[in-house]
Amino acid sequence: MRTISAKASALAGLALTLSLPTPALAQGCFIPDAEQIELLCPGIGIGEPSLGAIRSAEHQAVADALDKQAPYPLTEAALDYTVWSMRLASVTWRGAGFEGMEDFPWLSGISEALEQEGWTLIHAGERLFPTAEYRKTFATGDGAREFAVVLSSSGNFELTCGDAALMELSEAEAEGRLAEGSPRPVPPSANWQEQADTWLARFDCGDPALVAGFAGLTELGRTADVVTERIGHPPDLSAEADYQNQLATWLKWKIQVSGKVSVEQGRAIEDRASADPGAQAHDDLAALVIAVGSLAEAEEGGDGAARCTAARSLFTQMRKFGEHEAARTARANQVRMAEARKLGIAVD
Incomplete structure (x- = not known):
């Protein structure tokens, strides 16, 4: 359950990142290929901060730099942390949707690109808006790691990529189910x-x-x-x-x-x-x-x-x-x- 402070943060974020004008398809419906999508993932194309790193004030500079690397129509990036242990789990890229029904070619194009490169569709559905989740295992410096890409469109685009296990951990923590042996939280610094x-x-x-x-x-x-x-x-x-x-x-x-x-x-x-x-x-x-x-x-x-x-x-x-x-x-x-x-x- 989201706390009142979580609602406060969401409201503040809304004010500081007001919706950008909806782009017209005439600006170009660029469909990235699977390799370009993978470069948007921490642990694959994004080296620092590393997956699992504890949230730090220094990470904000990384998020600001990522905004400038967002491929059109994505315009901004946010680092996602597990909701209780505050470990980096994924990066979410966002951008305004196209006018009319032109969102579909972008979403279906990315889905096709991922499937061609061995990403497996785990879930697809409508719910409140179109969503799809893909997974693929990569060899990393820390051994084999399963990554997840989640696509959604609710008038705006969202593409989230990260460590599947950490993303699942975040969902469990949101429900109050912590990992065995989780230590007592540490108070903030005295200053x-x-x-x-x-x-x-x-x-x-x-x-x-x-x-x-x-x-x-x-x-x-x-x-x-x-x-x-x-x-x-x-x-x-x-x-x-x-x-x-x-x-x-x-x-x-x-x-x-x-x-x-x-x-x-x-x-x-x-x-x-x-x-x-x-x-x-x-x-x-x-x-x-x-x-x-x-x-x-x-x-x-x-x-x-x-x-x-x-x-x-x-x-x-x-x-x-x-x-x-x-x-x-x-x-x-x-x-x-x-x-x-x-x-x-x-x-x-």
């Missing part, structure tokens, strides 16, 4: 708040150069580029909330696999821990939605100062949201730890 404060202090909309950078944007969805170029990559503004959510998943898993509680007892513990978040949580989420909308409106308006103010407000709201969620989740985790200790379950 993460100072780093966040310093970065936000540099986000000064009284700086003419920064305002000029926002005013000079000619494409929607490039706010993040200005922020990174002028101020630097945003730090993790919700590091403590992320940690508390990781800890919550780990504690629930430890209690479930201990063999000392029934399903009903486990649910009762969660009922005691997961109290109603109250009005504050809903107010925080509403404020974040407003901040996202304000940034979208400012981007379309074109005024540099308004764009800067709206962007800074969004980051500030993200920080506030993270602080409140961290406090709520920490209280719930105290309940989980107390219950686990009563049962003799090691959680320290």
